[in-house]
Amino acid sequence: xxxxxxxxxxxxxxxxxxxxxxxxxxxxxxxxxxxxxxxxxxxxxxxxxxxxxxxxxxxxxxxxxxxxxxxxxxxxxxxxxxxxxxxxxxxxxxxxxxxxxxxxxxxxxxxxxxxxxxxxxxxxxxxxxxxxxxxxxxxxxxxxxxxxxxxxxxxxxxxxxxxxxxxxxxxxxxxxxxxxxxxxxxxxxxxxxxxxxxxxxxxxxxxxxxxxxxxxxxxxxxxxxxxxxxxxxxxxxxxxxxxxxxxxxxxxxxxxxxxxxxxxxx
Ligand code: PEP
Ligand code: MN
Numbered sequence: 001x002x003x004x005x006x007x008x009x010x011x012x013x014x015x016x017x018x019x020x021x022x023x024x025x026x027x028x029x030x031x032x033x034x035x036x037x038x039x040x041x042x043x044x045x046x047x048x049x050x051x052x053x054x055x056x057x058x059x060x061x062x063x064x065x066x067x068x069x070x071x072x073x074x075x076x077x078x079x080x081x082x083x084x085x086x087x088x089x090x091x092x093x094x095x096x097x098x099x100x101x102x103x104x105x106x107x108x109x110x111x112x113x114x115x116x117x118x119x120x121x122x123x124x125x126x127x128x129x130x131x132x133x134x135x136x137x138x139x140x141x142x143x144x145x146x147x148x149x150x151x152x153x154x155x156x157x158x159x160x161x162x163x164x165x166x167x168x169x170x171x172x173x174x175x176x177x178x179x180x181x182x183x184x185x186x187x188x189x190x191x192x193x194x195x196x197x198x199x200x201x202x203x204x205x206x207x208x209x210x211x212x213x214x215x216x217x218x219x220x221x222x223x224x225x226x227x228x229x230x231x232x233x234x235x236x237x238x239x240x241x242x243x244x245x246x247x248x249x250x251x252x253x254x255x256x257x258x259x260x261x262x263x264x265x266x
Contacts, residue, residue, distance in 0.1 A: 001155040002148060002162070002192045011193045013133050013161045015109055016090045018053045020133075020163055021195030025265065026224035027256075028092060028135075028197070029249065030056035032239040033069065034076035037083075042231040044087040046246050050253055054110075055083065056092040056226065060100065061238055062116045069237035074100075077107035084109070092135055098126035105132060115140050115167055115202070118150045128157025135163045137199065140170045140178060144187055151194060164188050164196045165226065168203030177205020177242070180213055185220045195223035205242045211255055218256075218265045227252070 001007075013020040020026050029047055034040055034057040047055055059076025061069060072079070080091040090109040095101055096117060104111065110133045117123055118139035127134045134154055138147045151162050166185060168178025180203035188196045198217035200210045214225045230236045230243040244252060 002151045002194055004191060004193050007193045009193060011160055011195065013163050013195055015054065015133055018090060021223045025218055025222070025260065026054070027052055028054045028056050028224065028226040029229045030092070031230045031236070032228045032243055033058045033061050033237050034072055034079050035237050037079050039231055040079055040083050041086070042246065043229050044083045044089055046229065046249055047089060048087045053089055054092060055089045056112070058094050058238070060094055060096045062094070062096055062114050063238065074103065077104055081107040098123055101126050101130065105130060110135055113137060118142055118147065121153055124150055124153035125157055128154040128159045130159060133161035133163065134159065135165055135197070137165045137167045138169070138184070140168070142169070144184055144191070148188070148192060151192065162194050164192065164194050165199050166196065166203065167199040176203070178203050180204060182216055182220055185217065185222050189221055197224045197226055198222045199226040201226065201228040201239070201242050207242055207244060207248065210244065211252055214252070214256055215259050218260065219263065221265070
């Protein structure tokens with residue numbers, strides 16, 4: 001169902017009127033984790049001031065260590081709902097189990113399936129029968145064929161509103177947190193009719209190369225870019241080393257806008 005051979009035209013994902021996959025790149029910014037109302041509100045104000053419409057923030061955090069911050073859970077989703085109303089932004093947040101899904105749908109606009117759950121088939125089937133868009137991240141050790149099949153699981157249940165997101169894969173290279181598989185973008189665009197995003201934060205894990213990674217993503221045909229922004233990354237409860245602060249976000253945003261003005265990206 002996700003194959004280009006089945007459907008030649010691009011699927012457009014509609015997030016409350018914000019269309020993804022039309023040829024004009026879209027951006028998803030926001031903190032790694034929802035930590036407090038004020039923390040998210042500061043980022044939301046910056047996003048809103050740029051005329052952007054989407055914000056991300058994790059409430060259920062899949063952390064490597066059980067002793068690390070696990071996210072605010074439902075409380076975090078309620079904060080996102082509040083932010084959405086106040087700032088007029090659509091919200092994206094990760095759900096890690098089908099058990100949280102029904103409840104979550106009252107609070108968020110897009111359900112993110114994280115890299116660690118890309119082959120959680122029950123979760124994939126569950127988001128396949130909701131009527132909200134799904135942002136599906138590539139598993140850190142998943143082949144593109146496995147990634148595409150994960151999207152197929154979702155679509156097999158009727159939901160075609162799927163955004164694929166390359167977020168880096170695990171290789172022997174340690175200079176970056178993961179290795180950004182940039183060639184995944186044109187391959188996924190050729191093989192499927194779904195919009196493709198690149199998460200430059202988790203793929204590189206390095207603030208200093210977010211901008212060139214984002215330019216590369218847009219130049220190679222990505223439908224959008226995701227990156228993490230935190231008012232004070234040094235005290236962030238997750239991913240402190242890689243999130244941009246608000247000033248870095250301004251600079252990143254401006255540079256990317258200039259890049260888009262001077263380059264043909266589609
Ligand atoms: C995230 O986007 O917050 C996240 C945990 O990313 P990933 O699933 O790609 O590691
Ligand atoms: Mn993160």
